[in-house]
Amino acid sequence: MKKSWKLLSVMMVVALFILAGCGNNGNNAGGSNAAAGEGGLAAIKERGKLQVGVKFDTKLFGLKDPSSGQVEGFDIDISKAIAKHILGDENAIELKEVTSKTRIPMLNNGEIDMVVATMTITEERKKEVDFSDVYFQAGQSLLVKKGSPVKGLADITKDSTVLGSKGSTSVKNIKEKVPGVTVLEFDNYQDAFTALKTGKGDALTTDDSILYGMAAQDPNYEVVGEPFTDEPYGIAVQKGNSEVVKAINDTLAELKSSGEYDKIYEKWIGKAPAK
Amino acid sequence: MDFAGAYSADNLKFLLDGLYVTLIVAFTAIILSFLLGCIIGVVRYAKVPVLSQISFVFVELIRNLPLLLIIFFMRFALPEVGIKLGLMTAAIAALTIFEGAMISEIVRGGLTSVDKGQIEAGRSSGLTGVQTLWHIVLPQGLRRMVPPLVSQFISLLKDTSLAVIISLAELMHNAGIIIGHGYNYTIPTLLLVALIYFTVNYLLSVLSKRLETKNA
Amino acid sequence: MQFSILTDYFGTYMEGFRGTILSSLLALAGSFLLGTLIAVFRISTARGLRWFGTGYVEFIRNIPLLLVVYIFYYGPSAFGLSLDGFTAGTIGLTVYTSAFIAEAIRAGIAAVPKGQTEAARSSGLTYVQAMIHVVLPQAIKLVIPPLGNQFINLIKNSSVLTIVAGLDLMYFADIVNSDTFRTFDTYVFVALFYLVLTLPLSYVMRVWERRLQR
CATH class of the missing domain: 3.40.190.10 (Periplasmic binding protein-like II)
Structure with missing residues (x-):
């Protein structure tokens, strides 16, 4: 009994040292897996489905309706447009629930290809993820x-x-x-x-x-x-994933030039976007 | 308080969807944690060298941490070191190791409570150690374990609600969404959810009492 | 592993650590008092009290702690009252834990042989005197291990306070995490803070239980 307790304390100390050791070998916790091709354009095409992290609790942007079970909002429509651009089908999409707290971990874990979830572009976050162009201007x-x-x-x-x-x-x-x-x-x-x-x-x-x-x-x-x-919203992808950022930016540019963006904006926000 | 609005057909169905997830997660975790608990419990009871000590450390660490932390950790911290678990898997895994650690103590306690004299009798009548464990210790120990095991399973079912922290769409999570949707749904929804948990758990305990009396 | 997280955010961690300890201690005291009362109800000769005690224990033990906390956090607003996250969380913990403590105390009292009460009564003590001088001192000894375990549970369970912004360790850990983006490291330190509280208690409880078994 006593021995086991001694062992427990010794093991905890050892564990701490091991953890400390990990730190010395360069810290890349939360780092990107983009190099491994995860979340890359090829991986998305191979899967045939775009996995997007969106809010489920935010009316107008991403809200799950209990009666239909559908998630709807501005962010969802933008996500569908991206799916259409990359995969040719706006329904080739899987929406996963994120919150402000969980979206960066889920993105960096490779569970989602991108975050379209009322996410402000900040310098701090740019160290963790890459952002698309601004797709919505909030304050x-x-x-x-x-x-x-x-x-x-x-x-x-x-x-x-x-x-x-x-x-x-x-x-x-x-x-x-x-x-x-x-x-x-x-x-x-x-x-x-x-x-x-x-x-x-x-x-x-x-x-x-x-x-x-x-x-x-x-x-x-x-x-x-x-x-x-000023809260400029961007779509976040894993760091170094420039192909996907380009695909997103192309989609946004297309949406804006075709007038589709204004339609989506008006549908949810109720007025035309400020020019 | 808007009972009629909170209890609309859509909302009730949405709560049932949540209950379904709760039951799936709980049921899977009950089976897995029972297996894990039995293995660790027997290892500790039989004092298997090395394994027993490792199990002790594992059990002590897990038992002494909040389950909420373990669930969150499984889902959002482990991926940073390369272990990626999906939403449901993370919830089930966290519940399994936490409740498994608890159950191992119940199993060990149950086995230890069996009279030493009986073990000696078994051994001296020519049974091996494993045979003694299987034929003499386990049947008696198990009977004594049933009540604490059942309350542990009820705890597990209740504890699935902590998976709201990782946005698992179980009963509590869906209740939260309904509360947010309506203008005065809070109390009606909480009451209904309490009633659902109570009913499920109460049925579970009644069922196990039936089993107990039948086997006794 | 970045130990700088621990040193940089030590103040934040400690604020949560204090919240967790304070909430657990308050809930321990509260649930001991409430639990004793409920236990007395349950063994009372008055049928109404007995039913109330049994109903309370059965209901609370079969619903999740988080739900109890939500009820105290969101519920009072229907009556124009409002409790903050720490208060509602601590009350929720108290109510939830009291049901388990009531059971432990009832079992402890039931374990004292009836003959002793009868002997005490026949030697001229009143029921209350017999309880205080004969039954309770013996029951307490049996009740301490489950009480200790409930205290460990309280410390762990107090983590649900984070969901109602209850200023506990988990709550402040989330704040550290949203600054550092280092989930693994941030929460390993949180785990250490919890273990600092629970491991020694767990050790003491095991020693105590062994002593009782002897």
């Missing part, structure tokens, strides 16, 4: 219950509580804009919105595009104030 804003004293960013003070989603840029931004503010982070937007509805915070912050979707879901809530950041 961070605030969602509040109608009649709330919060009318914009100026009303958020260090005594306020703001809700957000783990792994999103918005929670970092708000902490920078309002030092000392309490930010509560949830696993996905669904939970964050339920938290707002049940009075856990003064406002929910994320990109206005997502917030408009929530306001459409529940008319007791409204988006207030002007957007206070």
Whole structure:
């Protein structure tokens, strides 16, 4: 008995050293597998199916409808267009659920070929993944219950509580804009919105595009104030996967020149994109 | 509170879809964790050299970590070192090793509780060690293991709900989606989901009591 | 393995570590009190109390902890109240664990031979006195190992607080992870933090159990 416990402690120490050793041999955790051809254009064509990580809980962009079981939204339509471009069939697509927290790990694990999930292009993220051209221009804003004293960013003070989603840029931004503010982070937007509805915070912050979707879901809530950041959305692929980035950018260019992009935009956002 | 809206036919069907995933994952993990638990339990009981010590370390580490962490780790950390598991596989694997570690302790405890005198009697009447284990220790030990095993299986079924952390579309996850969709669905949905879990688990425990009395 | 994650984010980890310890301790105290009360209900001679106690234990033990936590997190808003994630999570843990502790205490009391109560009663003690002086001291000894195991479970189970933004270890780990993108390393350190709490407890519990078996 005693011996086993000694063994346990010894093994834990040894394990730590082994792990430490791994670090010395160059750290490529989270690194890319693109070199191995995973998620590359050839692999996608061979599979005959495009695997895309999209949100399942974000109205207007990617929302799973319980009645039909279908996922629908702006991101889905863009994904279908990419599938059509690469594989010639817009239905040759498999949608997998990602959240802000899980999308980079899932992409780098090679489970999905690309992330089309309201993902802002940032310098930090560029170190982890490669991005396509901007396919949507959003800006961070605030969602509040109608009649709330919060009318914009100026009303958020260090005594306020703001809700957000783990792994999103918005929670970092708000902490920078309002030092000392309490930010509560949830696993996905669904939970964050339920938290707002049940009075856990003064406002929910994320990109206005997502917030408009929530306001459409529940008319007791409204988006207030002007957007206070620029959130250019990009489609992410594994690092070094330039073929796929090119295919995506070609698709986006085609969509824009044919006017198809404007149609998709209007269908979901309800107005023409700003030029 | 909007009971009628929350309990629409579409939502009920969506919850049943979730329950189906919960049951599939739980059932698979129950079988696998029972096998794993038996192997480790017997190894530890029989004090098989080296294997027994390794098992001890494994069991102690796994038992003392949160299952939520193990599920998340299986799904999102292991791929960084080259082990890639799909959504359902990760959930089943995490439940299997966690509950398997728990079950191994139940199995070991059950075997240890069998009277030493009986083992000696078995050995002296010419049975080998393995035969003694199989014919004398196991049948008696198993009977004593049944109640704790059943409550462990119920725990496992409840614990599948932790797979919301990796967005597995099981009962809790689908409940979350319905709550988010409606304007006042929270309490009706939570109540219904509680009732579903309760019913399934209660049936499981009633069923096992039946089995017990039949075998006794 | 990047040990710099541990050193760079040590403050963040520690904030979560404190949350986990605080929540577990509060829930342990709370569930011990609530569990004892429920156990007394269950062995009470009043039928109503007995039914309530049994119903409580059966219901809570058969639903997931996460669901209990959700009920306390989202539920009160229907009545115009709101609990934060830490409070709702800790109450949820308390309610959930109390059902298991009630069972352990009831079993402990039942294990004390009836003859002893009768002997105590016939030597002139009241029922309550017999409980306090004769039955409970013996029952406690039997109850400590399962209580200890429940405490270990509490520490592990407190990780569900992360789902309701309950400021525990897992919650802050997620925040570290969204900064580092190093999932493996980030959560190995989280595991170490949990083991620092649970392994020593687990060791003590095993020693105690062995002593009781002797």
